[in-house]
Amino acid sequence: MVQEEIRRLNVGTLLRHVHLGGSVSRAALAERMRLNRSTIMALTAELTAAGLVREELPADTGRAGRPSLVVRPESDRVYVLAFDVAVDRLVAARVTLGGITLDRREAVRPRAGADLDRVVEVLARFGRRLHRAAPPASVCVGVGASYCGMIRPGDGMVRFGPDMGWVDQAFGSELGRRLGLGLPVSVGNEAHLGALAEQQRGAGVGFQNLIYLHGDVGVGGGIIVGGKLLDGDGGYGCELGHMVVNPYNGRPCGCGSHGCLEAEVGERALLDAARRPAELSGRDAVRAVVDDAERGDPVAQDALRHVGDWLGIGVANLINLFNPGIVIFGGMLREMYPGAAPQVRARIASNVLPVARERVRLRTSALGDDATLVGAAELGFSELLANPLDVLTRTAP
Amino acid sequence: MVQEEIRRLNVGTLLRHVHLGGSVSRAALAERMRLNRSTIMALTAELTAAGLVREELPADTGRAGRPSLVVRPESDRVYVLAFDVAVDRLVAARVTLGGITLDRREAVRPRAGADLDRVVEVLARFGRRLHRAAPPASVCVGVGASYCGMIRPGDGMVRFGPDMGWVDQAFGSELGRRLGLGLPVSVGNEAHLGALAEQQRGAGVGFQNLIYLHGDVGVGGGIIVGGKLLDGDGGYGCELGHMVVNPYNGRPCGCGSHGCLEAEVGERALLDAARRPAELSGRDAVRAVVDDAERGDPVAQDALRHVGDWLGIGVANLINLFNPGIVIFGGMLREMYPGAAPQVRARIASNVLPVARERVRLRTSALGDDATLVGAAELGFSELLANPLDVLTRTAP
Structure with a gap:
């Protein structure tokens, strides 16, 4: 060196x-x-x-x-654009150095398939407006985006986006081109970015070993090992939702396998366990089950216990593997976790070796639905933080 | 800095x-x-x-x-002492800078419980003899030991050694005291050290993300993430043997839980599946099943397939989580793996997301039964390599 x-x-x-x-x-x-x-x-x-x-x-x-x-x-002067492609919404925000969100735009995203062109068009329009509305002397130093799928780190290619049926879609480069700011777009998986956000600004501040579970339709994961995000050889690690916990009697999973953690604890698993009609879906439907359970409805309580047991098996496995200081439940799991906590704790007590669970904490996300957006902003800042003087010279207004 | x-x-x-x-x-x-x-x-x-x-x-x-x-x-001059407490043997060796084993002693370890005092006595006697036999001008710069259990990194305390029933036994400090060389003993878990050894000198050279599964009575793991051993908050990570893969119909595990990976693929699982008598155990009994399967015995072949399917479920989960470049099978699994490989590969194909398995390699250990001893020697060298000039001044002959 x-x-x-x-x-x-x-x-x-x-x-x-x-x-x-x-x-x-x-x-x-x-x-x-x-x-x-x-x-x-x-x-x-x-x-x-x-x-x-x-x-x-x-x-x-x-x-x-x-x-x-x-x-x-210099929060008035230096900012990034941050984007979030979540299962149910598209968000864009202008976030300052120092992490303050000054301006944001949001649109509902229909769950049915949306193609690359349509998604990028909405986000780019939002982004250009946010950029135009920024003070004249300010400078945009980076662009970060969160996407609910598997991302190739180098160029923001969506390798697999199960939710919209995307395979090998050039999301990052296309968004960069349509924004027209002359800046590359860094794209990350939503749960990876949620984990980083919680570690930097949320429930996980000070923890070097952290597991973040992000529930929506599926269950994603972001795992921080020794202070760094686990990405693996290609950037595709942390897929804890596809850890098989129920191989022989498992529910079918969107990935084609059976008994994956996300098949047993995702939105559909909870709604089915609570005997809700198959046409119901989405965050509100999950909330209704949680609310019913809190009001004492035995079917809803049973559903949370059932799903909570599977969640506990998955979390116990992760604690055995990672010996983390904290496990954080985000997305839909943030709402589900409190009602499922007794089962999760019981599984940890029975399945995790005592010395590995001595000090682990279980918490819900502190940043809530903005965890992924905050993570996208941090990703946007990452090049500046790695190389402050060079980046600013390149992007000077 | x-x-x-x-x-x-x-x-x-x-x-x-x-x-x-x-x-x-x-x-x-x-x-x-x-x-x-x-x-x-x-x-x-x-x-x-x-x-x-x-x-x-x-x-x-x-x-x-x-x-x-x-x-x-300077291989003639600089060395460490390395020790290995494995399930079936006690080993001590003098290993040079440069990694050459110049001298070694080995004793059979009875499987039945052995107390701290007895184990340390044998190892310390071996160690003192190796030290006395070293050339007069040479210098011992460190002592490393591998132990088949969960180790507190700071002082080499065995927190949990299921095999000998050890709980909170001061193995590292006691061995250091009895050796009388004035050097601390660094102790590591055998599978952690096996992973490091394979990465530095074995099948995993050049890989930054590596999973090593070490089978004996149980199944231990060493996982390297971004070039560094995953240790977690307390040093107790990588316990992949206690990942539950079969929660509702699982075999009982030594840890008190059911359906752990090691309960489904460990030595006892294979011997039971091959309908061997309950009093048979050990490496030779495992080898006999593998040999019988190679000779065409259908019961032994079925047993390998059965255990191979569970092994595949576990390995697939690990690939989804870690997106590793290589998975290495060591210890007893080194012998079992070739006969179980078709099942393992089938499970990977069906359970792992395609982009996460594109480039993963599956290999048996290159260092064989010496992987853990080689890892212990590397642990012994770690302080010298972190701080060469200071360490040598302290230990000059």
């Missing part, structure tokens, strides 16, 4: 602290980065000159003596 | 290349480490002065011009 790489690494790390912390004193930065104050000053000066941060006196600390200057992100 | 850390990192990285490569030219080191030749020369000079490497002219290259000097590990 050479000197220039270290400087770049340090500049990026400092900007990341400020981006995630919002406002961090020079003293705190020196401590967290294990660097002396003069190095922090030099790094901050570079980022200030690039228009990425500014320094100011903190609000009155009530202490005597000279206060340490705080470093803030 | 500061200048001193980088130098330490670079010195360690260079020594690791030489340790794993055996003999590496300066030119190759410069290319692999992306450093210029003068930096490589300076780093090599430090390691040479410390007695860790030496430089020499390569064997005649047949080319004109001045050949690049090759850097070799």
Whole structure:
């Protein structure tokens, strides 16, 4: 590793602290980065000159003596566009350095198949409007998108989008072309991005080993191992929804197999267990089961217990494999989990080796339905954070 | 990151290349480490002065011009002691920098319970003899041990050793005390160490995402994610043997649960499926089933197919979760796998999402029964490789 790489690494790390912390004193930065104050000053000066941060006196600390200057992100000036293609909606947002969503557009997405052209058209229109509405001196440093399917990391190709029947659709490059901003679009799987978002700004802050389960029609997963998203050789890891838990009596799964976790705990499994008509679907239908169970309806309570047992088997397997500090339930599972928690805890107690479950926490998503959008924004910022000075030079207004 | 850390990192990285490569030219080191030749020369000079490497002219290259000097590990001078507590044997070895096993001792371990005192006594006696037999000018830089159970990484405490019924036994510190070399003993789980060994010196060289399944009485796992061993929050991850694959009709497992992967594919499952008497056990009994199947015995063939189907379900789940480049079958599974491969491949084809299985390879262990011992030696070298100059100063003869 050479000197220039270290400087770049340090500049990026400092900007990341400020981006995630919002406002961090020079003293705190020196401590967290294990660097002396003069190095922090030099790094901050570079980022200030690039228009990425500014320094100011903190609000009155009530202490005597000279206060340490705080470093803030230039939230008025630097932003990304973030997109979310979820099972039931299309969202676009302008998100600042520092993570504030300043503006957003949203459309309902019909569940029936929608082709690439139609989806990209809606998102690109939203994106162009958000970009035009941004203040004149501001600069868009990246574009991130979340998609409910398997994504090739390099170019945002949707390899498999079961929900809309997409196979090998050039989503990322097509959205980039139609936005016309001259910026590439980074695309990630929604559950991967939800996991990153929860770790950076949600229920998983401070955890290095984290499992995020994202329920909608299916069940996706984002798994963080040693502080980094597990992506595997091609970027297609974390498919915990297709872990088979019920191989011989399992419900059929959209993937063609039987007894996958998502077949046993997804939306359809819950609605069938609650004896709802086959034509009912969607988040509202799930909510109705949860509400009925809370009101004491025994059929709905049984349905949650039944699905909760399968969920527990899946979660127990994951804890044995990953020894995580926290398991987070997001998407539809956020609503379902509280009613299923006793079964999940019972399965963990019976199926997980004691030393591997000593300290694990179970939580619902703190960011809720915005977890994936927040993750998309973070993906949009990732190149800037890796290489702040180069990226800003390229994208200067 | 500061200048001193980088130098330490670079010195360690260079020594690791030489340790794993055996003999590496300066030119190759410069290319692999992306450093210029003068930096490589300076780093090599430090390691040479410390007695860790030496430089020499390569064997005649047949080319004109001045050949690049090759850097070799000081294998005659620098070594570790490596120990392996496996289900059926106790092994100790003296392994050189560069990875050559120069001397080893081995004892049969009775399957019935053995207490800490007895196990440590045998290993410490072996270790002291190996140490005394080493050349006078040589130096022992570390001690690594592999144990078939769940290990607390910090101090080598056996948290759970199902095989011998150990709970919270201070194996690492006790072995260190009885060896009397003034060196701490690093202890790792056998399958974790098998995975590292296969990645560094076996079937998994070059793979960044690797799953190693180690079968004996049970089934352990070592999983490498992005080049690093998955350890989780406490070091207790990778317990793939306790992934439940058959929750409602499963065989009882030693852990107290039912239908764990190891209950369905471990030694007892195979022997029962092959209708062998309950008093038979051990590697020879497994080999006899495999041999009978190869000779055409239909009962033995059925048994391998039956167990192979469960193994396939487990491996398919792991591929969906980890999108690995390679899956390696070690221990008893090394012998069982060839006869079960058709079932494993069929399950992968039916249960794994196509994009996640496009490029995965299935292989048997290249290091065989020594995988865990090789891993223990690498663990013994890990502190030296992280911090070569400091460690050598402390342990100088």
